[in-house]
Amino acid sequence: MMRVRNGYANALGAATLALLLVAAPAGAAREAPDPAATFATVNGTVITVGEYAQALRHEARDSFYHGQPPEGGLARFQRRVADALVERELLATEARRRGLSPDAEAVEAGLARLAERGADEAALAAERGRLEARSLIDQLEAVVQAQPEPDPAAVRAFYDANPALFTEPAKLKLAVILLRVNPGEGSTAWQAAHEEAESILARLRDGADFAELAEIHSADGSAMDGGDLGYVHEGMLAPEIEAAARELTPGELAEPITVLEGVAVVRLEGRQAAQLRDFADVAERAAGLLAREQGEQALTTLRETLLAEAEVTLRDELLEPAGGIGADPDER
Structure with missing residues (x-):
């Protein structure tokens, strides 16, 4: 009692x-x-x-x-x-x-x-x-x-029934030049950054080297790598950059993009579609997820x-x- x-x-x-x-x-x-x-x-x-x-x-x-x-x-x-x-x-x-x-x-x-x-x-x-x-x-x-360790056949069945859990998201390979604008600066600074971005974009379209201009002008951490961000999962980028990149084909430049940190010039270098990983590569993870589900x-x-x-x-x-x-x- x-x-x-x-x-x-x-x-x-x-x-x-x-x-x-x-x-x-x-x-x-x-x-x-x-x-x-x-x-x-x-x-x-x-x-x-x-x-x-x-x-x-x-x-x-x-x-x-x-x-x-x-x-x-x-x-x-x-x-x-x-x-x-x-x-x-x-x-x-x-x-x-x-x-x-x-x-x-x-x-x-x-x-x-x-x-x-x-x-x-x-x-x-x-x-x-x-x-x-x-x-x-x-x-x-x-x-x-x-829970006891799941049976291998059950793990494989779980993998087959839940492909979304084992699918690597689509990736974008981007290069970026970021012209930083400090949060406290007014419209004049933003206008100047946009004008500079337009000038850089015009030079790139005339054949200037993206990596060289990135090293000179970009305030992003990727500047010393020529602006190369490598492959980035969709959803991990600033929404404005990701939205613009979806409309690009590899090698194409986007119009200057206003982001939280300033104004960005972006080029799409490549893209990878979402890909289901092989069972052998994720079997251990699948077993852990299945055991957790069974426990719950x-x-x-x-x-x-x-x-x-x-x-x-x-x-x-x-x-x-x-x-x-x-x-x-x-x-x-």
């Missing part, structure tokens, strides 16, 4: 308990439920209103910039936290059934950090339960997801099985949307 932490009532902030106020008919009084009261039972184990409130506070703090869900999202937020509490209890109980124990050192370290921030004994007692459950669940997940599926199956077989009762009336975190009851 989960221990009911009566002392936690004093550690709860009024803003968190405000979430638990039940919507009442007009004119009726609204009262916050007793933190020691039962919020849910999971296979006979009690989850208190106080523990639910603690979970709401943690999740709100971690999920929302202002510590409260968006307008209209309170009911979904409450339900999500309630479902997570039920799952936490199921997984922690399963971990104990398998003989796992909380990592005492990690739990104490977490409590020590909280104590340094001034938490009182009631808050520390409540946090201990959360940290112990988290430790148990982390260990359980690691055990469940640890095993964990999902465990969660679904535990929930399907569980006896869960929940005070659904405490999930009624009753206003934002921190709202004054008299103002709702």
